[in-house]
Amino acid sequence: MAQTSASPLLSLRGVVKSFGAVRALTDIDLEIRAGEVVAVMGDSGAGKSTLVKVITGVEPADTGVFSWKGRTVQLARPQHSQSLGISAVYQNLSLCDNLDVVGNLFLGGELRRYGVLDEMEMGRRTRALLDTLSIRIPDARVPVASLPADQRQIVAIARALLREPDLLLLDEPTQAMSAQQADQFLDMVERLRDRGLGILLISRAMGDIKAVADRVAVLRLGHNNGVFNVHTASQELIISAISGATDHAVAHRRTERKGGGT
Template sequence: MIHMSAAPVLALRGISKRFGAVQALTDVELEIRSGEVVALVGDNGAGKSTLVKTIAGVAPADEGVIEWEGRPVGIDRPHTAQELGIATVYQDLALCDNLDVVGNLFLGREISRAGVLDEVGMERRARELLAALSIRIPSVRIPVAALSGGQRQTVAIARSLLGEPKVVILDEPTAALGVEQTAQVLDLVERLRERGLGVILISHNMADVRAVADRVAVLRLGRNNGVFAVRTTSQEEIVSAITGATDNAVTRREARIAEDRA
């Protein structure tokens, strides 16, 4: 059950971005609604990372408008994006291995009382947050270095929620994870949706995309190349949009298999 509001919480209108002579994005459109997971897919160099950086305020757009809850906004630096309610979890996670889970969750957002760190309060809040997201971790006092890849990913996502964002961007959250760890992360993505968040999921993994996304937005060579509803679109159609060809290695293989069966 998808609880989608009519108006997008975040909308990109005609976004273009250049780096010197390279046109990284051209006239890109994207809409994200509350309680919706939109997968952003495309080959390497399609502009996915640049688009994320544009929304996150790391690389502001040269042209176009970003709308937040229907109003045009200027996102010129990461702090602005965070203040609006946009949280980004990058692939490198930026976790501190030597700190425990509580220390990582509250890094830069420490809670103190009368000038003293409120360790008890932070630990309680950490437990509550992880429990609310059904994240299972041996202890909130375990160093992050001792966690599995999937657990690290869930801690990084949990940390992004402390600022109570409305949109969360996840950059390749299941890359380099095993089957079980991937399932943990995808479960968490579904819980973000249930909490009414808009989620932008960047992924190369079509199985993951089909498992959790409501819609798939395809970028090709820095331009929109289709937005597809996952329920009603075949994998072949999405792959064709990614590669920009109706005739490609994937479709030829599928056709050959179909012929062999006939």
């Protein structure tokens, strides 16, 4: 496990988000540090994907305070989060199936030389990035529609990493993967964490959480329902927070405030 920094990359305090009369997030607090994987779990409708969209400015929060590396910031538009060093990979990946791997990575940010596309340089950078991730995609010039689920997810992550972010948000990345694909993907997440990235991992798979996360925050009906140290909290304790057996989650939070957990 990589050494985490003392102060958080990103801190959320009292974040609220509503859609009309529906309160999607209520008074959410969360911290993510460099070199740390923070997982977010919860049932459908808990507010997990909304939380990602709030952080990226896609769905700006109604109220709340955001701090980036100790400085209060606004996350009202996607450009705000991107300029800070926050990148996200959503469930739908937003890939162009008819384009190849290189084309997807540089879509909207193509490199040009003497006024024409510099295909050679874009190909070189793509291969170099995939190599640093220890990822093997045999041919970066094939349409992404022909790639298996794990490689499509990696293409989406590689595109996010082109911006050299400090914080990477992953929304249900292993949902469409086989067990073997998920294991290989989680190995890559660990490598990114060990390189010092902060990672927010949205997942409903307890195996994924236990494999790579350092802490897990549980959302229930848009509320914080416990933040647990993955290495010390039992699976039953986390599940009880997800299901709404709040006596366990509340007891754990009280213990943490007294210094008995992280």
